[in-house]
Amino acid sequence: MGNSRESAKLTLAAVAKEAGVSTPTVSKVVNGREDVAEGTRARVLAALQRTGYKSPLQRRAVWERRAVEVVFDSLNSAYSVEVLNGIMEHAAASDMEVILSVTSREGSSPLGPEERAQRMIDEGRSGMIVVTSAYNSAQLEAFQRRQIPIAVVDPLNPPPADVCSVGASNWAGGKAATTHLLELGHRHIAFIGGPSEAECSQARLHGYMAALMAEGISVDHEYVSAGAFRPSNGVRAMKTLLALDNPPTAIFAGSDSIALGVLAEARRQHVRIPDDMSLVGFDGTHQAEQSVPPLTSVSQPLQEMGRSALRFILRQMHGEDIDSRRVELATHLVVRESTAPPRTSQVGSAVR
The missing domain is CATH 3.40.50.2300 (Response regulator)
Structure with a gap:
């Protein structure tokens, strides 16, 4: 035990020499103490990294914790x-x-x-x-x-x-979801995203926009909204979309939870999925498989x-x-029963 303590002291001394500070100062940094100036702490941390030092407590912690x-x-x-x-x-x-x-x-x-x-x-x-x-x-x-x-x-x-x-691969997943709807013949496609500050939601939105632009379709900002990854966001957004003069014929929801809210509001307003409107989710959870109808969704591992x-x-x-x-x-797209080509009467115009 004495040899272990002596080895630790020698190592601390080596780190202290490397950083140009005292051994007690190194000990304070190693133990997360706050009474060390930021500049000094930075020098010690750099020296700890260069020397590869780990305290006996940290070495034991790898196995004990x-x-x-x-x-x-x-x-x-x-x-x-x-x-x-x-x-x-x-x-x-x-x-x-x-x-x-x-x-x-x-x-x-x-x-x-x-x-x-x-x-x-x-x-x-x-x-x-x-x-x-x-x-x-x-x-x-x-x-x-x-x-x-x-x-x-x-x-x-x-x-x-x-x-x-x-x-x-959120961007690729967003593009795949939107491309699927475009290939079915939809041209009025809405996106209901998660929190606007969330990196994953931004990437899905950008994938959606890229797919539209690749087909020469401009993004209608009335069709784009953000909110929580929760069914309540899908309910709120669906109400807004159905109140538009030209509602979309398809929706790409930024999560399966959002899509479930869309489905619930569609039932309340007697909008049939996918007969009147197609719907794609994102996540590929068991909820997507068990929903009515089963939800086409971008599956994440x-x-x-x-x-x-x-x-x-x-x-x-x-x-x-x-x-x-x-x-x-x-990610990969799993096609189920919530997507279909738009009705002939919807081609070139949105569902009313």
Whole structure:
């Protein structure tokens, strides 16, 4: 035990020499203490990286802490359940415990960034997977200072380049959904997106726009809206679209949950899907298969996204070099019964 302590002291001294600071200062940075000037902290962190130093506590933690915290903005969607299933499956195979946490989309917490990160260490968490929530740079930096592995899935805001992230080919999926409707003969196609600030929703919108423009069709901004990835957004948007002088003959919904809201409002207003209007969702959840009619949807590999996020955590825990910190998995369109060619009377005009 004495040799271990002596080795740690010598290593701290080497880091201190490299950074041009005292050994106690290095110790403060390693332990996440706040009473270190930012400039000094930056020099020490750079020296720690160059020397590859890990404290004995951190080295033991790789093997002793086998719990990953998974943070969702909510757990009331099929999307969240599918991602969680992937994480749980890989966690079981890796002898990892999964701890669930639900926060708001803004990543709000009663604790500040430093307190939140320190609590992760105090409670023995190996790392954190953040799903569809927004974590600001101060929060992420607090985790990184303590060398807590982080991975984000479908983040609302772009994560820093050194943070591992997992997503799907949202632009390609948006283009495929819209192209499918165009190939059926639709020319009046609406897009009901998720939050306007969400990267994934922006990419789906841009794919939709690209498909229209490729056919020489201008984007009608009355047909484009944004909101939450929830059925209520689909209900609201469907009401607005049906009240237009020229309602669309088809809708591309930015998630299956939104599409379910569209279906509900269509039934209330006696609009038949797909006879009067075609509908495409996004996510490929079991809800798409079980809806009436079964929903044509862009399928994301949600379980594999969860597994990929946990792989990132495990690789960071074991100190592996990670060349690419962004994984983007392929999407594919699954055609079911909610899409059909427009009626002859709709060609060249919208459903009334």
